[in-house]
Amino acid sequence: MAWLSYENQHGRNNVYVAANPLNPGSRKRTKESIASVRHLYIDIDTDGDARLAALRASELVPPPTSILSTSQGKYQVLWRVEGFDSARQEQTLKQLAIAFGGDPACTDCNRVLRVPGFLNRKYDPPYKVTVEYPDDSIWNPDDFELDASAVNAMLPGTPIGSRKPPSKRSHSESDWAWVSHELVHGKDALTLTHELASKRADKPNPLYYAQRTIDVASARLWFIEGSSFDDVIAMLKCRRCSELPAALCSARAREIATTAQRMIAHRKTA
Structure with missing residues (x-):
């Protein structure tokens, strides 16, 4: 961590972490290398404050585990979960992106996300990633009321x-x-x-x-x-x-x- 912090502070790299753990010995971050599903997430990079407010107020999803501010008005929201396989996780990630205006590219199980405390060096000056923790619960599929047919009906x-x-x-x-x-x-x-x-x-x-x-x-x-x-x-x-x-x-x-x-x-x- 000290080495990562030094490299990040001196402009040499951005720092990311996999949202789900890899199988022991994995050398690549492929879908096949994901050991288990531990998080759902949504990447909100347009109209971030309004969309985050709508997500917080929604009864379709439980309170997030963590909300990262990755740059001004842009957020990554995560829920700790259990009981999801990779297929159900990716379906739910797509539903989250549609329901709350998230990045549709951030809907695969091997996604990497930013780490709080490090600098997002895509910007000048760099933006320090911060985090808040609204809830420490672990959620299961029944806690997400994102009916696939309802989403399909809303987006023909x-x-x-x-x-x-x-x-x-x-x-x-x-x-x-x-x-x-x-x-x-x-x-x-x-x-x-x-x-x-x-x-x-x-x-x-x-x-x-x-x-x-x-x-x-x-x-x-x-x-x-x-x-x-x-x-x-x-x-x-x-x-x-x-x-x-x-x-x-x-x-x-x-x-x-x-x-x-x-x-x-x-x-x-x-």
Whole structure:
């Protein structure tokens, strides 16, 4: 560690660590060399503060184990986990990246991440990586409510796991289609929120699920109708300002507007 610190301080290297342990004797960091899955993670490098605020407020994921600030407004978030194999880990990493706007390249089991206390030398001046530890729990797959079919419904054409044939829609896909139809035909969003929450009492937090589904669908519709990014954020904030603290409401609106924009862009390129 002393040698790494000296090299890092004197400008000779960046320092990284594997998020998961390697098999004894491994000389390469390949997927086959990963001994076990110990972490999930997301690399947030765009709109970092807003997306991190949305992640912290979300009930879809448990509190992170650690949050690294890797440069101004950029973060790496990790959860200590058990009970994941490499296939399920990588599927969940993709879902995390889609749900919270993370780097889609940071979704493989042999990823390396930055180390707190060392300098990120990609910048001039170098940026010292810092860390906070919100929670020391170890989480399992059931703690992550990132339903693959729901993510697929929100991002058409994005394969995550096995997509069901169109004739066999999941509940979440059916909810998305119904909400989109109702909004296009002028249904009041707040009324629709309560109806969807009542229909989906099977969800861990039906109201949160309904609010997010309807707000993402609304933002997508507003963009299609020609609204600007700032106008969409303003309309989302106005809709939920009586239900959420101001700072969270603003960050949430920006994250939802960004998600809706990505949906539209993905549809155009799919």
